[in-house]
Amino acid sequence: MTGSQGQPNPLPAHEAAERRDWVAYFDRMQGKPPRATLLNAIERFGEIEPTDAPLALDLGCGDGRDTEALLDAGWRVWARDGHEDGIRRVRERSVCRLAIEQGRLDLGIAPFSEMNLPRAHLVNASFSLPFCAPGEFGGLWQRIDAAITPGGRFCGQLFGDRDGWSTLEDRTHLTRAETLTLFDQYILERLEEEDRPSRQAGSAHKHWHVFHIIARKQ
Ligand SMILES: C[S@@+](CC[C@H](N)C(=O)[O-])C[C@H]1O[C@@H](n2cnc3c(N)ncnc32)[C@H](O)[C@@H]1O
Structure with a gap:
């Protein structure tokens, strides 16, 4: 590699x-495929009318693996990441470049703390929200919740309190109860709790405690 x-x-x-x-x-x-939570959430919306494409937000979009899948499925996408190299890689994807030209993809660099989220049918945050500073997470979640229209969905991952990185001060880790509280006003369509040691030995070892979530706002 x-x-x-x-x-x-x-x-x-x-x-x-x-x-x-x-x-x-x-x-x-x-070259990795889109995240399973995103693909499953897209499926749950059914067929998209190209003339009336709904908007999805991709928060912490990284190199654009999920952004590209959303565009392929007919969505309009608002994608943001805090790292300029991620945004550069999104722009290098031909599907994304074309979508920018067509006005179907709004792409930009922004930290979570400065993201003003437009209203959307879907908020996707794959393995990104745990990297939000704990002091900023509450405000970010309020903005995510306010952005999702009734009947819309959230999909993505949150990290649990038994995760190996929970001692790192700049990360957000939630208990199962705290996670469930975030979705009080949602129907949890998928909640998988991964709580297992990694396969790596030595210093590469890590305990994973991850919630994989798809939730529909009531
Ligand atoms: C583990 S990667 C996940 C990327 C992509 N969503 C995926 O599934 O492959 C976490 C992403 O969150 C972004 N990120 C981390 N902290 C951030 C912050 N404070 N504001 C915005 N983006 C941030 C990183 O730049 C990175 O692209």
Whole structure:
């Protein structure tokens, strides 16, 4: 595996994410398919009318693996990420470049704290919200909830309190009860709790505690 500068890049994806080395993370994730939670959420909306394409927000879109899938499925997309290299990689995808020209993709760099979210039928946040600082998460979640129209959906991941990174101060980790509280006004269509040790040994070992969520706003 070589990195974006053509140099060997041996860092496993989860170690890159632990260090917030997003360039190494994107290198590792190159060519990966869209996230299962997103694909399942798209399916739940059924056929999209091309003349009346609904809007999806992709928060912490990374290199655009989910953004591209949304566009392919006929959605309009508002995608934001805090890292300029992620946004550059989204723009390099031909589907995304074309969608920008057609006005179907609104793409930009922004930290979670400065995202003014437009109203949308779907908010997708794949493995990104745990990287929001704990002091900013409450406000961000209020904006996410306000953005989702009734009948619309949230899909993505939140990290649990038993996750190996829960001691890192700049991350948001929630208990199962705290997670459920966020979705008081939603029907939980999918809630999978992953709570398991990683397969790696030694310093690469990590305990994963992840909630995989699809929820529909009532
Ligand atoms: C683990 S990656 C996930 C990327 C992509 N959603 C995926 O599923 O592959 C986390 C993403 O969150 C972004 N991110 C982390 N902290 C952020 C912040 N404070 N504001 C905006 N984006 C942030 C990173 O740049 C990175 O692209």
